Amino acid sequence: MNRIGVFGANGRMGRALLEVISQDNNCQLSAFCRTGSDLIGFDLGPTTMGAKGPILLKSEQNINHNEIDVLIDFTLASGLKNHLADAVKNKTAMVIGTTGLTENEMLALEQASKTIPIVFARNFSVGINVLLSLVKTAATTLDENIDIEIFEAHHRNKIDAPSGTALAIGEAIADAKGWQHDKVAKFDRSSDEVAKTQNEIGYSVLRAGDIVGEHTAYFATMGERLELTHKASSRITFAQGAVRAAAWLKNKPPGLYTMQDVLSLHD
């Protein structure tokens, strides 16, 4: 039995996680929300597909770590900071999908992984993790001077931009090319006075309506263009990946693991 605690259980991803965990007979669920939230004590059972009984929201301040194997975090950087500190203090494993982290926040995550096992992924879908391998092949096989651009589209409520996934795709390409990502990433062309240069990864972003998540990596040269696209049509796909990661992580030694590790997708 995998005993899983979900932070931000009333969020978009929180709700998807509740649905997936409720339908998994190998999982036992605890649902947490922000300290002081009006929703503490609220029953999410009646609105969670597959729930076999009440799902009472508890304050994240009152986690009984003896009853949890893995905590899953899809919140915001401000929430993750506290959740990580609490997990380290109690030596509880974490699966983290929260994006928009700064360099310092990433360093804190790496530091925490010296004490607890962590799976961190900016996208838990299997498709995107396959795409991360495919873009490396494209980057190293196609014309050396190929133009590389990444486009992403998400729902109107998404805060961070470009998405964590878009950055992960760009970093995978930069890595394969032997480039330093922060030197080649191009986020804004509005003040450019010259044309696009080579050794550049351009990013563009769309925020509209209820788009779950779409990413395209473009590799273009004179005469041909390769487009590698992934479209997520339901958050359940991310939630399933995160629950799979939680089961994989249970009883692993401390370390920072990726979804590529969970899926054995190494080159």
Ligand SMILES: NC(=O)C1=CN([C@@H]2O[C@H](COP(=O)(O)OP(=O)(O)OC[C@H]3O[C@@H](n4cnc5c(N)ncnc54)[C@H](OP(=O)(O)O)[C@@H]3O)[C@@H](O)[C@H]2O)C=CC1
């Ligand atoms: N890696 C992946 O595969 C995926 C990652 N994501 C990422 O997951 C994150 C959440 O996305 P989404 O579910 O759409 O966002 P929502 O805004 O719908 O949900 C966020 C949840 O986090 C809680 N939260 C926010 N700040 C804090 C805090 N300081 N302390 C405690 N709880 C907090 C919110 O609580 P409250 O309601 O009280 O504000 C809410 O329950 C984003 O970073 C997103 O990019 C999303 C999808 C897939």
Ligand SMILES: O=C(O)C1=N[C@H](C(=O)O)C[C@H](O)C1
């Ligand atoms: O906020 C979202 O919704 C998503 N965020 C992740 C990201 O930033 O890449 C993953 C997914 O695309 C959905």
